[in-house]
Amino acid sequence: MIEVNGVTKRYGGTAVVDDLSFVVRPGIVTGFLGPNGSGKSTTMRMILGLTQPDSGTVLVDGVPFNQHRNPLGALGAMIDPKSGHPGRTAFRHLQAVAATARIGTSRVREVLDLVGLGDVANRRIGGFSMGMYQRLGVATALLADPSSLMFDEPINGLDPDGILWMRTLVKRLAAEGRAVLISSHLMSEMALTANHVVVIGKGRLIADDTVSALIGRSRTRGVLLRTPQDEELGRLVRSSGGQMSNGPDGAFRVDGLTAVEVGDLAAAHGIRLHELVPLRASLEEAFVELTAQSVTFRGRDIGEPEQSVAGPANNVKIEVR
């Protein structure tokens, strides 16, 4: 279990992490979300003791990390997957870490096989791809079979097969009773992997909740429907305080009313409905709503691409004479 209690870190007078508290519990995957520059990596570094907090405490299994007799067994971490001498082989790289806790070479081979690097164990890591570095980082974290795990952006550079493997591995590790903290920018992946999420923005805690509760709190809701009497229903929806707009594939989207309200409204006026689906916000929509005021780096609004009536611009007309 990882406990972060009122941790603050300032650089040049600016609080990068500001009075942050949360708990990573065993048995579940906790997603760690936040916009770029929100302080996620700094927080993870403070948990691992690489960065000293200005105030606050971090406990791993109830003890400050630097007081563990078996630090590798308390917390396995992948913070910077490209750590390592490029001229060293994957096996030697892991062996050097394993030696500190007197972990045998059989375990080194075991974790290399587990992450799929068994066949390249004797290759220099300088020639590894990003995905291979990620796998090596995971192997390093798993060396001492720790009770808590922390992965910073573990699926960066992984191919679809690797992402699926990582998702399964992380879930399995949590199911074995470990506390797992995982940061990622890929919300769709987090929605599939994490049970619980901690959202931070500008170094402060924004949300600490289950994924379903977080999505449930989102204002982004609506109803998708199909009806042959769209003009009539549109007037009724507007008069009831809602809005109806065109949806995908000839469907319509209603905002501002629930599916029950739309269904009752249609039934009361004898309007036929062929489909009525309540829309749920995605984790991504919930995240964007939550962090709207906390984005540090924002690109210029470039709007949606305009849809050409004639089709994509690169269509080529072939004239047959």
Place this chain on the structure above:
Amino acid sequence: MSTATEVDAPLRRHVPPTHELTFGGLLRSELIKLVTARSLVVLLIMVALCTAGLSIPVAFFTDPEAQQSAAEVLPTFVNTTLIGMQLSIFLIAAIGAVAGASDFGNGTIRLAFGAAPRRTPVLAAKLVAVGGVSAGLVAVTIFVTAVVNWLALTPGPMGTPLTDRTTILSLIGAVVATAGVSVSAISLGCLLRSSAGAIFAILGLLIVLTIALMTVPAEVLPSAISRHSLGMAVTTLLESANDTGRWLGAVAALTAWSAALAGGAVLSMRRRDV
């Protein structure tokens, strides 16, 4: 601030296998890192080649004066045996600087601190491993060089150099100089976190500072101070130890320099983020 919501987590908790962080384990880790870094291994081989390769040919081409006894050959024996160390000591400095700084450059230090979060033992293990290997290599190379040189210089009994205090101190001095320079260079590497910066710094201390201090008139700066610069202490230990007092002073000065730089490295490692 926290808005924690309780989550139904299984009661099962993973208990990790029993492993323990030990200094012996850290030492082994540093040795693995040293022998698997090709640049450092190449430099270590060059140390052995320079130490023996410059000394032995000189001994073979030295023409001892006729009728010299074995005891009379000893000063020539010491000088020829230590000739290669004049260059090797700079290679030792480079090895230490690179070994100290490279872990910071390639991120290995984050893995080391993740495994040993108290940090100071990591530096201690690095000093013992790199300094020990360097000093051990120089000791073995000097011993082999000394045997070959003795056979080349005189038909006298092999035990003669062992009976001469000056000879023994001179040869030991080279090993002490190696250990001191190595510790200083590793510490500078950890302080500056840059291989190039650390190499320039240790060479600056060994050469530039020494020359600069020597140019200052004795009325401005007492000669005792310039005598105890890092470079002068090392130079003294790589010469024949005719003056035991001066030799002991050089050992003390080198120890003080090494301890000061190592102390700075400890403070830096404990306080600075990585």
